[in-house]
Amino acid sequence: MSSNEVLIEVKELCKEFKILKKKPGLGGALMSLFSRDYQTIEAIKDISFKINQGEIVGYVGPNGAGKSTTIKILCGILYPTSGLIEVAGFVPSVDRKQFAMTLGVMFGQRTQLWWDLPVSESFDLLKSIYKVDNARYKKNLDFFNDIFDIKEFWGQPVRRLSLGQRVRADLAAALIHDPNVLLLDEPTIGLDVLARSRFRELIKMVNAEKKTTILLTSHDIDDIELIVDRLILIDKGTVKYDGTLKKFLKNYGGQKKLLVNYSNKPKIGKIPDGASVQSLKGNILEIKVDTAIISYHDLIKVIPDWGKVIDIQLESDSLETILSELYKK
Amino acid sequence: MFVFYKWAVKSFQRNLAYRLEYFVSLFNALLYIFIFTSIWQALMPENGARFGMTRQLMINYAVFVTLIKTTLVKSRDMIGTRVRTGEISLDLIKPISLPVMTLADAVGTVIFQIFSRFLPLIIICSLMFDLTIPPGIDIYFFISYLFSFLIFHAILFTFGVASFYIVENFPLWLLNTSCVSLLSGSIIPLEVLPDIVKKIALWTPYPYIFYLPTMKLLKNEYPVDHAILRQLFFVIISYAIGLTLFHFGKRKLQVQGG
Ligand SMILES: Nc1ncnc2c1ncn2[C@@H]1O[C@H](COP(=O)(O)OP(=O)(O)O)[C@@H](O)[C@H]1O
Ligand SMILES: [Mg+2]
Numbered sequence: 001m002s003s004n005e006v007l008i009e010v011k012e013l014c015k016e017f018k019i020l021k022k023k024p025g026l027g028g029a030l031m032s033l034f035s036r037d038y039q040t041i042e043a044i045k046d047i048s049f050k051i052n053q054g055e056i057v058g059y060v061g062p063n064g065a066g067k068s069t070t071i072k073i074l075c076g077i078l079y080p081t082s083g084l085i086e087v088a089g090f091v092p093s094v095d096r097k098q099f100a101m102t103l104g105v106m107f108g109q110r111t112q113l114w115w116d117l118p119v120s121e122s123f124d125l126l127k128s129i130y131k132v133d134n135a136r137y138k139k140n141l142d143f144f145n146d147i148f149d150i151k152e153f154w155g156q157p158v159r160r161l162s163l164g165q166r167v168r169a170d171l172a173a174a175l176i177h178d179p180n181v182l183l184l185d186e187p188t189i190g191l192d193v194l195a196r197s198r199f200r201e202l203i204k205m206v207n208a209e210k211k212t213t214i215l216l217t218s219h220d221i222d223d224i225e226l227i228v229d230r231l232i233l234i235d236k237g238t239v240k241y242d243g244t245l246k247k248f249l250k251n252y253g254g255q256k257k258l259l260v261n262y263s264n265k266p267k268i269g270k271i272p273d274g275a276s277v278q279s280l281k282g283n284i285l286e287i288k289v290d291t292a293i294i295s296y297h298d299l300i301k302v303i304p305d306w307g308k309v310i311d312i313q314l315e316s317d318s319l320e321t322i323l324s325e326l327y328k329k
Numbered sequence: 330m331f332v333f334y335k336w337a338v339k340s341f342q343r344n345l346a347y348r349l350e351y352f353v354s355l356f357n358a359l360l361y362i363f364i365f366t367s368i369w370q371a372l373m374p375e376n377g378a379r380f381g382m383t384r385q386l387m388i389n390y391a392v393f394v395t396l397i398k399t400t401l402v403k404s405r406d407m408i409g410t411r412v413r414t415g416e417i418s419l420d421l422i423k424p425i426s427l428p429v430m431t432l433a434d435a436v437g438t439v440i441f442q443i444f445s446r447f448l449p450l451i452i453i454c455s456l457m458f459d460l461t462i463p464p465g466i467d468i469y470f471f472i473s474y475l476f477s478f479l480i481f482h483a484i485l486f487t488f489g490v491a492s493f494y495i496v497e498n499f500p501l502w503l504l505n506t507s508c509v510s511l512l513s514g515s516i517i518p519l520e521v522l523p524d525i526v527k528k529i530a531l532w533t534p535y536p537y538i539f540y541l542p543t544m545k546l547l548k549n550e551y552p553v554d555h556a557i558l559r560q561l562f563f564v565i566i567s568y569a570i571g572l573t574l575f576h577f578g579k580r581k582l583q584v585q586g587g
Contacts, residue, residue: 003331017583064394072418072584075418075421075422076421076581077417077418077421077422077582077584078582078583079579079580082489093579096421096424097424097426098424100422100423101422101424103422105419107418107419110415110416110418110419111419112422114339116343116346116347117342117343121342122569124335124339125335125336125339128331128332128335129332129335129336129423129424129425137440152385157346167391206483247469284455
């Protein structure tokens with residue numbers, strides 16, 4: 001799938017914001033006219049990662065972790081305080097204009113389309129801005145129309161689109177010039193369940209067809225679970241995890257449970273090390289399992305000793321529970 | 330270059346979307362003209378001159394400066410607003426520079442306003458007042474008008490970009506609006522101001538926006554020496570300041586939100 005060419009490289013990135021300290025009250029407000037106290041916020045402390053061509057990476061972390069700030073630095077909108085950034089061979093803040101030609105961006109809460117123009121006119125303008133030739137423009141529009149159905153609202157002014165339509169239009173707009181890199185900041189925010197699942201399919205399809213490298217932030221865990229191969233977890237401006245989603249679930253999904261349904265109330269004998277009974281409700285026994293100590297294989301051997309088994313179910317923590325546990329720490 | 334043209338055309342089209350704003354602005358301009366011609370009618374002597382101007386000249390000034398103003402003015406702080414809402418992000422991810430973008434936007438708007446405001450207003454005014462074709466319509470007037478447009482754009486750009494440094498740039502914007510009202514001749518010609526203020530004003534770019542081209546139009550002579558050169562000087566100075574602020578401001582910009 002992904003070739004091994006590094007497309008995005010971030011090294012020891014740090015970003016500070018200087019904000020004015022507000023003093024309380026009217027006196028404070030007057031004071032701050034004369035003496036200004038600045039406070040420094042380290043939005044990003046030390047972040048490094050590399051992303052290869054063609055990867056889809058989920059960038060997650062609690063509110064205020066620094067996700068949007070990272071995305072804005074990767075776009076060249078914000079200047080890093082220190083650190084190295086290279087995307088598709090460019091230093092975004094320095095080569096902003098050339099770099100923009102290979103970059104597609106979407107911020108879920110905003111639109112890059114012109115509010116008061118019909119969708120078609122916005123695309124026409126984007127076509128000239130990104131110097132997309134006629135053949136490629138037509139080919140891309142056909143592709144987007146097949147999967148995004150943009151013809152449905154092609155002639156309508158952007159301000160009259162539904163949120164779902166607007167998001168589809170914006171995604172198509174971000175991709176009209178075949179960017180190498182697609183950065184998505186909370187692209188599914190506010191969408192209903194159906195529109196979300198449709199959006200996920202679009203993203204996967206774009207990645208498969210065009211080999212676009214995608215970095216995605218989302219609060220919707222399903223977005224992450226269903227779209228990405230790799231996860232970068234950040235908190236308070238530092239990287240907490242960087243690796244495959246599978247490995248993440250394996251490493252942090254410590255809590256695993258077996259639900260055993262017996263035909264009668266089971267008579268529980270000696271419980272092997274690494275397992276413990278969490279509850280027994282009627283005929284259903286809930287066993288917590290630490291797979292580092294005991295394997296399912298060994299545990300399942302003992303279970304029939306306690307009664308006649310009708311059904312066994314395996315449960316592990318969802319990404320959502322794992323993340324919210326991690327965020328709490 | 331083609332992008333610039335396209336952008337300007339779209340800006341023209343976008344202006345079409347605001348019908349209410351259009352009619353209000355038309356009405357507003359008429360009101361202005363009506364009020365100021367009445368004031369000058371009352372204030373100026375029937376014969377002779379006051380402030381070095383005749384009554385007829387003063388009335389014509391009020392009409393023509395308002396007409397010129399309706400073509401140029403779009404004094405919304407587009408950049409400052411977009412910085413505060415965070416929409417500026419979406420301008421900065423495009424492979425066009427912000428100054429060029431806003432200039433293309435302004436060109437489209439001005440062309441729109443010439444057709445949609447200037448033309449109907451001049452027809453209405455020629456019915457209401459007995460206007461004669463002003464003597465100063467020639468190539469020099471159009472050069473002056475072009476420079477006026479550029480100075481005005483550069484000033485609005487500069488004060489907009491101030492929001493890269495101070496997000497709440499509104500006080501500065503207000504200051505600029507006051508300077509435009511007082512010093513640019515957009516309401517009263519500079520002759521009415523005290524001599525010392527007039528002298529100082531000529532060292533700022535403001536009088537070169539409305540006062541200069543209007544006087545040229547009405548009297549067929551410029552009120553100051555080397556007028557076009559001075560205008561050119563202020564075109565260059567205003568852009569130099571605006572672009573320098575922009576260049577260093579990019580590093581300072583702090584875009585809030587997602
Ligand atoms: N323009 C700004 N000025 C001051 N502080 C900011 C600004 N933008 C973001 N921050 C701060 O930086 C931190 C990271 O913000 P952000 O990147 O938006 O987080 P996330 O997108 O992960 O929720 C937060 O503490 C936020 O308050
Ligand atoms: Mg965010």
